[in-house]
Amino acid sequence: xxxxxxxxxxxxIDGKAKVTGAARYAGDARAAxxxxxxxxxxxxxRGTITKVDIKEAQAAPGVVLVMSHxxxxxxxxxxxxxDRHARxxxxxxxxRVHYYGEPVALVVADTFExxxxxxxxxxxxxxxxxxxxxxxxxxxxxxxxAELVQGKPDSSLGDFDKGFAAGAQKVDATYTTPxxxxxxxELVGSLAQWDGDRLTVHCATxxxxxxxxxxxxxxxxxxxxxxxxxxxxxxGFGGKLPIYGDAILAxxxxxxLKRPVKVTLTRQQMFSVTTHRAATIQRVRLAAGxxxxxxxxxxxxxxxxxxxxxxxxxAAASTRSMYAAPNRLTRHRVVPLDMPVSDSMRxxxxxxxxxxxxxxxxxxxxxxxxxxxxxxxxxxxxxxxEKHIPYSTRKLVECLQKGAAExxxxxxxxxxxxxxxxxxxxxxxMAGAIxxxxxxxxxxxxxxxxxxxVTVEMDMTDIGTGSYTIFAQVAADALGVPIEQVTVRxxxxxxxxxxxxxxxxxxxxxxxxxxxxxxxxxxxxxAGQGPGNLQAEAKSAPGEEFKKFSQYxxxxxxxxxxxxxxxxxxxxxxxxxxxxxxxxYNSKTARSQLIGGMIWGVGSALHENxxxxxxxxxxxxxxLAGYHVxxxxxxxxxDAIMLPGFDDKSNEMGSKGVGxxxxxxxxxxxxxxxxxxxxxxxxxxxxxxxxxxxGLMRPANVAQQR
Amino acid sequence: MTxxxxxxxxxxxxxxxxxxxxxxxxxxxxxxxLTGTKKGCDHGQCGACTVLVxxxxxxxxxxxxxxxxxxxxxxxxxxxxxxxLHPMQAAFVAHDGFQCGYCTPGQxxxxxxxxxxxxxxxxxxxxxxxxxxxxxxxxxxVRERMSGNICRCAAYxxxxxxxxxxxxx
Numbered sequence: 074x075x076x077x078x079x080x081x082x083x084x085x086i087d088g089k090a091k092v093t094g095a096a097r098y099a100g101d102a103r104a105a106x107x108x109x110x111x112x113x114x115x116x117x118x119r120g121t122i123t124k125v126d127i128k129e130a131q132a133a134p135g136v137v138l139v140m141s142h143x144x145x146x147x148x149x150x151x152x153x154x155x156d157r158h159a160r161x162x163x164x165x166x167x168x169r170v171h172y173y174g175e176p177v178a179l180v181v182a183d184t185f186e187x188x189x190x191x192x193x194x195x196x197x198x199x200x201x202x203x204x205x206x207x208x209x210x211x212x213x214x215x216x217x218x219a220e221l222v223q224g225k226p227d228s229s230l231g232d233f234d235k236g237f238a239a240g241a242q243k244v245d246a247t248y249t250t251p252x253x254x255x256x257x258x259e260l261v262g263s264l265a266q267w268d269g270d271r272l273t274v275h276c277a278t279x280x281x282x283x284x285x286x287x288x289x290x291x292x293x294x295x296x297x298x299x300x301x302x303x304x305x306x307x308x309g310f311g312g313k314l315p316i317y318g319d320a321i322l323a324x325x326x327x328x329x330l331k332r333p334v335k336v337t338l339t340r341q342q343m344f345s346v347t348t349h350r351a352a353t354i355q356r357v358r359l360a361a362g363x364x365x366x367x368x369x370x371x372x373x374x375x376x377x378x379x380x381x382x383x384x385x386x387x388a389a390a391s392t393r394s395m396y397a398a399p400n401r402l403t404r405h406r407v408v409p410l411d412m413p414v415s416d417s418m419r420x421x422x423x424x425x426x427x428x429x430x431x432x433x434x435x436x437x438x439x440x441x442x443x444x445x446x447x448x449x450x451x452x453x454x455x456x457x458x459e460k461h462i463p464y465s466t467r468k469l470v471e472c473l474q475k476g477a478a479e480x481x482x483x484x485x486x487x488x489x490x491x492x493x494x495x496x497x498x499x500x501x502x503m504a505g506a507i508x509x510x511x512x513x514x515x516x517x518x519x520x521x522x523x524x525x526x527v528t529v530e531m532d533m534t535d536i537g538t539g540s541y542t543i544f545a546q547v548a549a550d551a552l553g554v555p556i557e558q559v560t561v562r563x564x565x566x567x568x569x570x571x572x573x574x575x576x577x578x579x580x581x582x583x584x585x586x587x588x589x590x591x592x593x594x595x596x597x598x599x600a601g602q603g604p605g606n607l608q609a610e611a612k613s614a615p616g617e618e619f620k621k622f623s624q625y626x627x628x629x630x631x632x633x634x635x636x637x638x639x640x641x642x643x644x645x646x647x648x649x650x651x652x653x654x655x656x657x658y659n660s661k662t663a664r665s666q667l668i669g670g671m672i673w674g675v676g677s678a679l680h681e682n683x684x685x686x687x688x689x690x691x692x693x694x695x696x697l698a699g700y701h702v703x704x705x706x707x708x709x710x711x712d713a714i715m716l717p718g719f720d721d722k723s724n725e726m727g728s729k730g731v732g733x734x735x736x737x738x739x740x741x742x743x744x745x746x747x748x749x750x751x752x753x754x755x756x757x758x759x760x761x762x763x764x765x766x767x768g769l770m771r772p773a774n775v776a777q778q779r
Numbered sequence: 780m781t782x783x784x785x786x787x788x789x790x791x792x793x794x795x796x797x798x799x800x801x802x803x804x805x806x807x808x809x810x811x812x813l814t815g816t817k818k819g820c821d822h823g824q825c826g827a828c829t830v831l832v833x834x835x836x837x838x839x840x841x842x843x844x845x846x847x848x849x850x851x852x853x854x855x856x857x858x859x860x861x862x863x864l865h866p867m868q869a870a871f872v873a874h875d876g877f878q879c880g881y882c883t884p885g886q887x888x889x890x891x892x893x894x895x896x897x898x899x900x901x902x903x904x905x906x907x908x909x910x911x912x913x914x915x916x917x918x919x920x921v922r923e924r925m926s927g928n929i930c931r932c933a934a935y936x937x938x939x940x941x942x943x944x945x946x947x948x
Contacts, residue, residue: 088872089864091880092887094815094855101814185809186800258819258827258881258931307817307881308931340820537879537932665875665934672933697824697929705925708935 174345240360259307500750670735
């Protein structure tokens with residue numbers, strides 16, 4: 074579609090605000106004479122608080138309030154039912170400790186320094202109980218969850234055992250993925266301010282509507298008495314879907330003190346007070362005939378779930394739709410542990426599931442002596458193999474072929490360990506990518522003034538994805554005005570409701586609503602009204618197409634790594650992803666999301682690991698020095714290509730989700746490249762030098778390198 | 780305990796009484812309302828709070844305000860504004876060198892400081908020849924020297940492109 078601003082790689086409309094420091098994040102909100110709250114967290118993983126000694130803290134300079142379960146105001150009770158992001162989140166409501174690092178007290182003082190110092194003076198005593206903190210060691214506690222976001226926990230088709238037995242080549246391997254922490258750069262924090270019985274909370278939340286409900290219901294006050302503002306959000310990745318204790322505690326303290334209160338988590342507290350990605354143990358079994366056609370696929374997942382609140386890491390869900398095979402089986406089990414609450418982290422389920430299945434496919438390709446790209450091409454299904462419905466759009470084959478050609482896949486060494494560059498063993502690896510496509514109801518309000526200036530309002534958020542920009546593009550395109558004439562206002566609960574940012578559904582859900590509202594304005598213009606004083610609101614919602622069609626976005630990753638023959642250190646050398654995400658609203662911001670996702674994949678393959686102290690259930694490396702994420706030096710040439718597309722089953726605008734697609738499969742491509750480089754298969758992520766070195770020192774490998 | 784501090788921030792002189800425990804970061808944000816400088820870890824591990832102190836890039840969270848007497852600070856607000864962007868700010872916008880934007884003020888201040896380090900001939904861990912000054916700004920040097928600034932959105936390839944572009948000017 075030429076001559077339209079839609080799809081163009083225009084600069085972010087909020088870019089200048091972000092590069093000058095003018096963009097206001099939650100912690101930048103101003104208030105007169107705010108007090109500062111610092112949270113004290115539990116130092117046991119399971120038990121009961123026997124005493125909270127606040128005498129010393131209360132007497133410390135500047136302290137105006139110390140709150141614990143002994144004096145916290147009444148709130149709505151914690152319950153398991155209902156939308157887990159919108160339901161009450163009571164704080165300091167009982168003596169019970171559910172995990173290490175759970176808020177147990179709040180200290181509020183005139184200054185941040187005073188509150189930080191006084192927080193160290195709160196003495197909490199516990200009756201400690203033995204907790205379960207070890208996923209592998211507690212497997213006997215595993216149970217079958219009632220459901221996944223994507224449907225039933227288990228699925229089967231044909232006769233897996235028979236199909237597996239019939240294969241000429243087989244893989245039966247177990248992959249493990251560690252706990253991961255979102256670690257957005259912005260700390261989770263809130264500023265709460267009361268004006269009579271009206272509360273305003275500046276916080277960082279991806280889902281303003283859910284957080285609005287959560288705050289109002291916790292405090293048991295009418296929804297209309299609460300305003301949630303989240304204009305700019307310093308990264309989310311799922312870690313800021315809901316609000317956390319900071320928002321509730323700030324509101325409670327502000328009410329009591331009749332003064333604005335700011336509560337911000339420390340980086341260390343982010344690991345336990347907010348959510349994390351659950352660790353998984355995944356068994357994958359694949360069998361194929363000598364023709365390379367899969368005869369059986371099984372993907373069985375065990376993941377951690379907090380004993381306090383269930384979350385299922387649906388790692389095998391997309392395996393049901395990815396490759397053809399007559400005999401299939403998927404299973405999800407969760408192990409309840411006395412650990413902090415797990416929840417969605419960028420591409421929940423898919424990100425870790427494809428670390429396993431896409432490495433298993435690589436293992437099978439080597440056993441068949443088949444090009445891993447070719448193995449995937451030979452197992453391309455004609456329809457969704459388990460749901461028996463057509464795909465909305467699926468360009469996996471094109472992604473694989475285009476990626477192989479652009480990357481120079483034909484130069485891949487066929488035998489592992491044969492390509493050398495000085496001290497480096499060099500290898501190529503690839504993986505397929507699949508991510509569920511979602512859409513939820515959304516409402517947008519659009520206004521036009523007498524100068525044809527257009528204003529779009531939604532409670533949608535921009536967590537860095539480019540929401541502000543693409544909705545301006547949608548409005549400019551629909552109304553035929555220059556983009557400079559469009560203002561987009563997001564992140565305020567007083568605007569029309571949307572699902573917010575999560576599950577990559579933001580654009581697919583909200584863009585049609587913006588478009589429809591603009592079309593209403595256009596109708597009015599065509600009828601001779603306006604242009605001043607025009608207003609329209611439109612609600613858009615998914616229809617039957619999500620039941621009638623199997624909806625995913627797709628991709629293929631190609632990576633080249635170097636493995637230091639002496640130390641086992643892995644360095645990414647270059648990486649390319651080719652993606653099918655339907656219509657792209659802005660090729661610049663979409664590419665940024667995709668390469669960002671790919672680099673997350675590199676991090677999950679090589680770096681990220683929130684280590685649990687199995688004695689106490691604490692994430693021990695709970696800061697950015699101990700929890701490693703990719704930095705500049707880890708990231709050489711990484712690029713993404715977006716195939717042109719239009720998926721009219723996803724929504725009338727033709728787009729599919731982008732933000733989570735890049736991470737899916739990316740880590741497996743790196744793992745597979747490591748094998749190609751040095752012949753070492755590491756199935757226990759992340760692939761750190763110690764694990765590679767162990768493999769390099771195995772006799773067979775030592776001989777090969779000489 | 781309070782301490783008297785007289786410092787210049789973005790060209791404006793301030794005489795302040797601060798808690799001796801106050802960091803430069805909290806001074807900028809909470810006392811002077813310069814919220815462009817961000818708190819990402821408060822422990823010198825992320826670089827989001829990078830500012831220029833007498834022209835040298837520093838993590839503001841690791842500096843006590845009390846030690847800033849008679850120092851000149853430049854924050855992101857001092858480099859440019861929306862009407863008149865600093866060339867580094869403009870390059871970040873053009874190359875989409877950010878997504879959420881939270882690490883961006885630190886990345887930009889760090890990049891400006893880094894370019895002056897290169898100009899002064901300061902070597903890095905990847906500088907091959909310590910005797911020879913760098914003739915041309917190199918990608919590997921930028922990546923190495925910028926590694927103290929974490930971007931969780933992982934806009935790294937775009938950030939490096941922006942810095943190389945701005946560095947040429």
